[in-house]
Amino acid sequence: MDSPASSSSTAPGVAPAVPQSSRTETTPTLIDIQNVDFAYGDTKALHDITLQIPEKRVTAFIGPSGCGKSTLLRCLNRMNDLIDGAKVERGSIKIRDIDIYRPDVDVIELRKRVGMVFQKSNPFPKSIYENITYGLRLQGESNKARLDEVVERSLRGAALWDEVKDRLHTSGLGLSGGQQQRLCIARAIAVAPEIILMDEPCSALDPIATAKVEELIHELKEKFTIVIVTHNMQQAARCSDGTAFFYLGKLIEYAETQTIFMNPGNPQTEAYVSGRFG
Amino acid sequence: MSDQSQHLFSSRPSARRRAESGVAWIFRLATYIILLAGVVVFGDIVIKGSRTVFQSEFPFINVAFLTEAPKSLYVFEHEGEHYEMADDDFRDFRESVEAQALAAGEPAPELKAKTYVYSAGGIFPNIVGTILLVVGSMTIALVLGVASAIYLNEYAKQGAWVRFIRLAILNLAGVPSIVFGLFGFGMFVIFFGWNVSLMAGWFTLAFMVLPVVITASEESLKAVPMGFREGSLALGATKWQTIRKAVLPYATPGILTSSILGIARVAGETAPIMFTAAYVVRDKLPWQVEQAMDFFFQGVMALPYHIYVVSSKIPQNEYSERVQYGTAFVFLAIVALIATSSIILRNRLRARYRW
């Protein structure tokens, strides 16, 4: 079941497991997915996925609807545990060389380090302040000064501070859609995760709000490792460093974003990114 | 050219149109019949009941009816005058008459009185008893019901077993209340040895409304968006933290709404309490107990049972009718009061936890 932690290319067939970088700088692997099969009850959703996600970079998952992007993303913080009958049937997912499906792994600790932003923005119907402090309060933090500081830092981090600093104690639901999504990002970074998973974070936003979030993603990768699912080719091209293309539950190609879009190694990838199917 | 008044959309009589208006009238009629029945029932109780509960002189409310225990009414003639007196007044009156006679050296006159049980005094112990029964049983039903709804909806693995449990709970809702009465009698009164007591009544009534509370709580929990749970869990919350902070607050208004229906049912049912908690008469008020524990193991008088006793157990007469309707009126007023306060509480919560 276990395979070497960072083998350079173990995926069978077409997919090289690590984006072949033309850049000289290489960042260490943070998430190491090896030969993962995943099933919802009897229906298989992922087949033999192997890929390594490097630290402090933006990795995009693309592919037609239903190909398993969200499924793989939700494996990374074990959100799939919520679904009855869903399980990783084979393979391993390691974060910093620790298999997160080991029985002694505490999902609570895992999710503190692996934050998530959802497709449909889901701020709690509480004040902006309470939304941001939710995660820290759970951990027992009640020092007002410290909470205030985290609220400001997170909102600044999510490029929302100037827009909401005068209304911190009004409901988060009073914000616009784009602001709500950035509030969710602020909420996620407030607990200081290492990795942020984003499942189509802009799919409900208009172009201007989308541009803001994309800009934000660009800034966030200084501090966080980001994995983003998107249906928007331009978005993947604009804001990711590496791109993985999935089709019918299989990883078809994983490479530098530039390579995927300019010079894909697989005809299916080419067809998809050029908009000929999917 | 055709007739000026005929245009593209002008109406033409047809069978379809006639059926349309006929059907609308049938539905309208059905609604009005129900409305009429409701008005008659409530009107009857309010008109007859308010004769007992209200009075024309200050303080306009019949205070004695609301604050005294039920007493027997003595109706008699004395020296050509007609008297109606409660039993304690009658005793005083007779003593004074006898004392007068003794002083005058005459033989004491015999007062030939007709007695009507429960037709004098008031219904204070019944009001207290009903309120105690409602508060206690709703507390038990809410605690147990919400807990099991949380288990079924949030924790249990959905499957055949949970579906079976749900089905069993739904069936429980169809069981007649007299069966709950018998169950409570066998289980709490006899087997647990609680005797006829508040405890036995609380649990019997609680079990009767549990299906309603569980089903409604589950619906309210389901109505809370999945996104709240996911958002909370993704921030490293435990399941229980998620339920407490991101689910339950938003489900509470819905849970309360349905519990309001439960209140009316618990307050009104006679069958479940007649073997388990209700006394026909009891001299002591519930708080007149020697030890704190005795409080839970005493029977009480209750409004619906009082109506039942007065209406069916004693010969009917003009005096008992006053009590019946007065009690029914007070009963409706109390249910309305409890329901109104729950609705106000519900609306407060809803305004606070809106999404």
Ligand SMILES: Nc1ncnc2c1ncn2[C@@H]1O[C@H](COP(=O)(O)OP(=O)(O)OP(=O)(O)O)[C@@H](O)[C@H]1O
């Ligand atoms: N909760 C679930 N139970 C059963 N099957 C599921 C569940 N969620 C997803 N699936 C199935 O797993 C497969 C992959 O779904 P997934 O949501 O990962 O796709 P996706 O790539 O994210 O699609 P989209 O782009 O539409 O979001 C699909 O065939 C889907 O029907």
Ligand SMILES: [Mg+2]
């Ligand atoms: Mg998806």
